[in-house]
Amino acid sequence: MSLLDVLLGRTPPSGGEAQALAACLDAPLWVASVLDGAPYADVEQLLEQADAAARALPPEAVLAALRTHPRIGERPTGDSAHERMSRLEQSGVSQDAETRERLAAGNAAYEARFGHVFLIRAAGLSSEEVLAALEVRLGNDAAAELEVAGDQLRQIALLRLQAALAA
Numbered sequence: 342m343s344l345l346d347v348l349l350g351r352t353p354p355s356g357g358e359a360q361a362l363a364a365c366l367d368a369p370l371w372v373a374s375v376l377d378g379a380p381y382a383d384v385e386q387l388l389e390q391a392d393a394a395a396r397a398l399p400p401e402a403v404l405a406a407l408r409t410h411p412r413i414g415e416r417p418t419g420d421s422a423h424e425r426m427s428r429l430e431q432s433g434v435s436q437d438a439e440t441r442e443r444l445a446a447g448n449a450a451y452e453a454r455f456g457h458v459f460l461i462r463a464a465g466l467s468s469e470e471v472l473a474a475l476e477v478r479l480g481n482d483a484a485a486e487l488e489v490a491g492d493q494l495r496q497i498a499l500l501r502l503q504a505a506l507a508a
Contacts, residue, residue, distance in 0.1 A: 342355055344361045347379070349383070362376065367409040371498070378390040388499065398491065408458075410494075412448045413471055450479060455483060459475055
């Protein structure tokens with residue numbers, strides 16, 4: 342029995358669906374919205390609902406979800422689904438000493454300015470692309486940056502959901 346089978350109504354819930362969805366986006370409102378929309382006619386409808394639910398998250402839910410993400414460049418070492426996904430997503434970010442130092446400095450400046458971690462959909466991005474985005478986003482005002490961070494959170498959630506559905 343897979344998450345996909347449950348969300349498409351092919352099999353009854355097993356009780357682990359909320360936890361599986363929270364590994365994609367740790368926002369109770371989002372998890373509830375995705376679960377409440379089931380059963381879905383197809384994967385496209387499911388992804389559309391997941392996307393809409395992420396876009397509808399209020400700022401406080403976005404901030405709470407941001408607190409569950411590691412800093413870019415600091416790969417988590419645990420074995421939870423969330424941590425495994427983070428490691429995979431950050432695999433393109435170089436771990437050489439210079440890059441680690443630049444990311445640490447950028448993360449510190451970002452957190453001092455905005456009060457939360459710098460979040461970027463790192464999958465498929467090089468270290469230089471991540472660092473360039475960090476530099477640009479440091480120039481945002483707080484409201485604009487929260488909107489950008491929320492969009493990055495949404496993109497990550499959809500990537501993770503697609504991977505979870507394929508598992």
